[in-house]
Amino acid sequence: MTRIEPGDGTAEFRFPNIAPPSSGDYADQAFGHAGIRVVQGQLKKYPGQSAPETLLLDGMGQSHQDAPRRSAFFDHHSGGSFLIDLGQAISVTKVNSYPWHQNEAREENRRRAAQRFTLYGFSGDQLPDMTLSPRRGGWTRIARVNTDRFFEVDEPLERPAQQACSITSAHGEIGRFRYLLWVVKGGTFFSEFDVFGSP
Ligand SMILES: [Ca+2]
Numbered sequence: 483m484t485r486i487e488p489g490d491g492t493a494e495f496r497f498p499n500i501a502p503p504s505s506g507d508y509a510d511q512a513f514g515h516a517g518i519r520v521v522q523g524q525l526k527k528y529p530g531q532s533a534p535e536t537l538l539l540d541g542m543g544q545s546h547q548d549a550p551r552r553s554a555f556f557d558h559h560s561g562g563s564f565l566i567d568l569g570q571a572i573s574v575t576k577v578n579s580y581p582w583h584q585n586e587a588r589e590e591n592r593r594r595a596a597q598r599f600t601l602y603g604f605s606g607d608q609l610p611d612m613t614l615s616p617r618r619g620g621w622t623r624i625a626r627v628n629t630d631r632f633f634e635v636d637e638p639l640e641r642p643a644q645q646a647c648s649i650t651s652a653h654g655e656i657g658r659f660r661y662l663l664w665v666v667k668g669g670t671f672f673s674e675f676d677v678f679g680s681p
Contacts, residue, residue, distance in 0.1 A: 523562020
């Protein structure tokens, strides 16, 4: 089940039901269980500005609405993929993601708040051949997310600038996975990925 909600547009990241970015999830850097890296595409790096992908596990959202230094984002045209290694196969119960973007001068420019990604999981210890498509590599497709479609965004101002996506299962466990793969389209300003579960 995928729940998508708009936030209150503050650094508190308040949503109707979904919790704010967490430092208590299994993948958070606070515990040292998990690592994250880019396995396809490249994160955008303006001169003097970049946010490494490790920021996605630091337990915090962005401090303000247009914060590229506090966001991990791919080039809008190329997209890319994030890989989380949980260190061992665990029972994954919830996967949350949090983008925030609204240009300071142009209120309608919030295109980097939209989330378009497919999430995959893999339970084995040996990572599949990453040159293969996820399907051929044996990945399990968990969810497909397109928040613009969900919010029925026809005009830019209809897109919530701050969003949360929360993926869960009606059965409690999404599955047992060691690796999670986000195949991202577009240049979303992601601030945090939270992965909840237990060994
Ligand atoms: Ca976290």
